[in-house]
Amino acid sequence: MITDKHFQRLERAERLARLMDRAFRVPGTQIRFGWDAIFGVIPGIGDSVALLPSLYIIGLARGAGVPLSVLLEMAWNMVMDWFIGLFPLVGDVLDIGFKANIRNARLLRTYLEGARTA
Template identity: 45%
Template structure:
């Protein structure tokens, strides 16, 4: 279970925070880069984000938590369809890091 969570944390970091904008503290990841590909990038990255939710389900996350995670993915996917501004907001929203943090809180007993 811990090994699976650590893999999800590494994936979320790669997707949402692995690249630092030079001269700033702002970080983004492959999600924002691949999301720049018109329509197809958003679809691919949404599927990867949904895979994280699927893994949370396999780790025993309850339905209310899974719903919250799905809402994060839906918000990010919807925002990403807005040209240019959506890509910038997507880079700041970081749904994958949010979802993995929610899962980790649940697994550590910090969420019901």
Template identity: 40%
Template sequence: MSDSPPRFSMIEPDAKAPTLKRLRQLSRLLDNIITVPGTKIGFGLDPIIGLIPIGGDFLGVMFSSYIILEAARLGVSRATLGKMVLNVIIDGLVGTVPVLGDLFDFAWRSNIYNIKLLEDYLKFPSQQKSANRWFIFAVLVGLLLISIVLIALPVILIRILWNALTGG
């Protein structure tokens, strides 16, 4: 029997480059696929998806969560995963604010920031301890709970607004 930790979900070293390439492509698609002609200003599908009432921000968090899950499978540290989760939480929660949140989504590029964090970690992986399975599980449960809040919050706000307008 080997003394090394089980690698049930870890990505083999030879697969890291294709995985990182795929995550970069997804990040670009979500945050910077469309460039405004004549400028360096760009945006992706994340702010467009965020315009969908109630479920848009939920979908954005789900796509961003995939990047975090893959980063965990690449062996990223707790500290780096924590920063990545914080980026997604900021994106998701501020995105729920009508109009202001939609404008914020065009400027805040949580997926690009998370890919940079992932790349920085992969340059010097031995400097930080990789996250264990339980921490990764806790992160994913936390992101799921945030996603549920992103659906519930607009519904609650709409109901309060409706009751205020109708006197009910």
């Protein structure tokens, strides 16, 4: 049964995802980026540091009872985001468009909303 605690986890995940993927906007454009992209410009360790909030979002989803298949999809998004970010400059630009944390928060929302109506 889906409870308010599950949706509190979702709110935390969405808040963190926005910080990581959409916190800032390039002036005069619709391009948004977050701390993930900023960390990514630090060669070698930046993308690895950005894994920690992503892991936390997956942990929130696990605690909300998300099935393994969805958790694996979330992990795939996280790994792809990390891998893309490994490529200097090009990876940083692509990383801004991929937004793994937003994708994972959406997966959590989709699961919880579907489970609530089931």
